[in-house]
Amino acid sequence: MSEQEILLETGTNEFEILEFHINEKAKEENKLEKNFFGMNVAKVVEVIESPNLGSNNYSVNPCFLGTIPLRDAVLPVIDLSIWLGMERVKHDHENIIVTQFSNSVQGFLVSGVVEINRLNWKDLIPPGNFIRKLNTKSIIGMVDKGEYFIQLLDLEHIVSDLNPGSIEEQWKTKVKTDKAYKVLVVEDSPTIRKMLEKNLVNSNFQVTITNNGEEAEKYLTDVKSQAELKNKTINEFIDIVISDIEMPLVDGFTLTKRIKRDTKLQKLPVILYSSIITDELRHKGESVGADYQVSKPDMNQMAEMAIKLIEGRQANTEN
Secondary structure, X not given: OOOOXXXXXXXXXXXXXXXXXXEEEOOOOOOEEEEEEEEEHHHEEXXXXXXXXXXXXXXXXXXXXXXXXXXXXXXXXXXXXXXXOOOEOOOOOOEEEEEEEOOEEEEEEEXXXXXXXXXXXXXXXXXXXOOOOOOHHHEEEEEXXXXXXXEEEOHHHHHHHHOOOHHHHHOOOOOOOOOOOEEEEEOOOHHHHHHHHHHHHHOOOEEEEEOOHHHHHHHHHHHHHHHHHOOOOHHXXXXXXXXXXXXXXXXXXXXXXXXXXXXXXXXXXXXEEEOOOOHHHHHHXXXXXXXXXXXXXXXXXXXXXXXXXXXXXXXXXXX
């Protein structure tokens, strides 16, 4: 997968998804209905053929199909159709999509893989009323392909739901700030949003939440207007921005680039985070001016680093 990956220009608001499908029985007799889904290519390691796994009656969760050997590792496999409440029609050449994110590696069983799509985050439509029968918490957006929609999955939500408490335990921190610093959190996943907010509130931060980069830009525009109207500084309204990288409408790289190019906002510290901060992602974050970058398995460092950046900026201002 890495050899074929298209290197995207930083701050262009573009991303890639791996499109795949899960087959169900159609209402018409002897016909299949293909349901199309997508996941971020950055989280995909490889695609392999399924060894025809059956359901594991001994598993605590029916989604868990057991494990398979993968080179020098053992790969847990999750049946996406069961998680999504679908009755998959089995066939002999199904695929397992091997993924890595948030310090875990797992495979997702699907009916088949279609292709990689290069998209703009603005192409991603919020789920809204389009999705009724599926678990909407695991769908972060939809892409209109003309003849059908691709539903983009929130993989972190799926994995954390199957192993409740695992991610939240990793994020615990004992750091507290004496002053209630004001932080803008930008995150599209309800699961991650909730855990990050809890983490920061426990560290004595005042937290404002927006669901994506576009909402964050609107909020920051309003902050600038309020500051000008009341003859105050930006820092009296907000101390730091903490943002996910992969988001619909406007991604974290693009948001950071626009903040750092804005003369009134550019001194605001920005922390970017993602499931895995690779060398390539780190380079992209640096190129748009991010002050710090952290991977989700290391989110327990978030509050501590936010405090250091805020107080470091204040010290520089005083000098």
